[in-house]
Amino acid sequence: MGSADTVSFTPTPGWRDHDRRPSTPTVALPAGTVDAHCHVFGPGEAFPYAPERKYTPTDAGREELFALRDHLGIHRTVVVQATCHGADNSAMVDAVRAAGDRARGIATVRPDVTDAELAGLHEAGVRGVRFNFLSRLVEATPVRDLAVVAQKIAPLGWHAVIYFEASDLDELEGVLGALPVPLVIDHMGRPDVTRGVDGSAFSHFLRFVDRHDVWVKVSCPERLSVTGPPALDGERNAYRDVVPFARRVVEEFGDRVLWGTDWPHPNLTDHMPDDGLLVDHIPHIAPTARARQRLLVANPTRLYWPDDPPDTAVETEALP
Template sequence: MSPTPPTTPAPFTKTPGWLDWYANPSRPAFTLPPGTVDAHCHVFGPGARFPYAPERKYTPCDAGRDELFALRDHLGVSRNVIVQATCHGADNSAMLDAVAASQGRARGVATVRPDVTDAELRRLDDAGVRGIRFNFLKRLVDAAPKDALAALAKRIAPLGWHVVVYFEAADLAELADFFTSLPVPPVVDHMGRPDVTDSPDGPEFTRFLRFVDRGEVWVKVSCPERLSVSGPAALDGERHPYTDVVPFARRVVEEFPESVLWGTDWPHPNLTDHMPDDGLLVDQVPRVAVTAAQQHRLLVANPMRLYWPGEQL
C-alpha cells in the first residue's frame, strides 16, 4: 500500500474527527485461499471527480478505486464486492467506475431511489450490480424504508439480485418478519451488530441466529473493529485483536457454513476511536473459520455463488 495519506479536495471538508484509512497495513500472517472475495468494501470519491451527496450525514476522506485495488493486492484478495457508501447517496457513479475498472474482479451493491426506472435497473445489472442496500440504522437514516424496500424487492427479483440490510441488534424484533417476507434473499451486514458484552448464547444473539435459520439469509461476519468493546489491543497474541467478537462470528460460521461472507469494510467509515490495520483483519479469519473447509466456503465458495454464480475460478 502507498504511504501517501488520503486527502479530500475542496469544496469537501472532512467531518471533524474523521479517521482516515490505515495507510500502511501489515502483511497478513494468514494466507488467504486463491479466489478470496472481500464481500464488503466501499469507495469514497475522489470528491473532485465523484462529488459527495448534498444530503450526506458525513464527509469522508477520499478513498478511491486505486487505493482499494492496492489493498486488494496487498492482502492477497482476488475479488471485491463494492457496496455503495451512504456519503454518495443514490449516485452510484464512484462504485460503478470502480467495478468497471476491476476488469471483472468486482461486483457492486447499489443504492437506488423508489422511483428508479426499470431501464436503470437493467443498466446497473449490465454494469455488474447484484443487489441494493438499505440502511435501518437510525443515526444514519431519517426513517425505516420498509415500504420502499418491499416495492423495490419485487422489481429486482427477476434480476436475481438480493438486498443488503444494515440494522442494530435491538431492532431485529420489529424487522425480522419483514425481512423474511421479501421475495429476494436478505444479506445482513456485520452479523446484525450484536452486543458483544452479552453472551453469544444469550437471548439477543440466539434470536438473530433463529432469524437466519428461518430462510435464505446471508450473514457477513465482518467489522470486528466496529463491534468490539475490547478494541484493537492484542489480548491473546500480538496479531489477535477484537477477541470479544470472535465467539459470535465463530458461532455463525459453525451454524451456517453455506451462507456466511467476509469483508474488510475498507475504508472503515464512521469509526471514532481507532482505524484498524487491514492485515490484522485478515488474521481474524482463521480464528472464526477454524478449518480449511470453513475458510473456503466463507471466503471463496459462498461469495462466488452469490455474486458470480456459475463462474469458474
C-alpha cells in the same frame, strides 16, 4: 459519471482516516478470496458527495482499494455503495467497471428507480441493493420502500443487503421474512457482544437466519468489539470478544457466510483498524481450511459469480 465541476470537500471534524500503511497479513488467503464488503469514497472532485449526507469522509478511491486488495492477497471485491454518496452510484459503478470481472457492486436506489436504470446497473456488475436502517448514517429506510424495491429487483436475481442494529430485528423480522429476494445481513446484525453468544438476542438472530433465505457477513469486528485490538506487542489475535459470535455463525451457517474488510472503515471513532490484522482475524472465526474456503471463496463466488466453473465455487471436501 461524476460531476464535471470541480468540488472541494472538507472532512467531518474528527474524521479518522483509514490506515494507509496496513501490515502484511501472516495468514495466506486461499486462491479466489473475495472481500464481500468494501466501499469507495469519491474522490470528491470526480464523484461529489451527496448533499443530504450525514458525514464527509476523506477520499478513498478505486486505486487505493485495488492496491489494498492486492496487498492483502484478495482476488475479488464486492463494492457496497457508501451512504455519503446517497443514491448516486457513480463512484461505486466506476470502481466495479474498472475492476472488470474482479468486482461486483451493491447499489442504493430509490423506490422510483426504473427498470431501465436497474438494467444499466446490472450490466455494470451490480447484483444487489442495500437498505440502511441506522438513522445516524442515513434517514432510515421506510419499510414500504424496501418492499417496493425488492419487487423490482427480484426479476434480476438480485438480493437485498440489510444493515440494522440488533434491537431492530423484532420490528423488521416480519417485513424482511416476506421479501421476494434473498437477504444478506451486514455485520451479523450488530450483536451486543457483552451479552454473550448464548443470550436471547443473538439466539433470536440465529433463529431468524435459520428460518429464512439469509446470508450473513461475519465482518467488522472492530465495530462490535468492546475489548478492541491488542496492544502493539506482536499479538495478532485481535477483537477476541467478537470471535465467539462470528464462529457460531460460521459453524451453523457455513454455506451462507461471507467476509469483508469494510475498507475504508467509515465513521469509526475510537480507532482505525489495520487491514492486515483483520485478515489475521479470519482463522479465529473460521478455524479450518474448509471453513475458510467456504467463507472466502465458495460462498461469495456462488452468490456473485454463479456462472464461474463449479470447481472455482465449491469447497474442497478433502480440506481439513
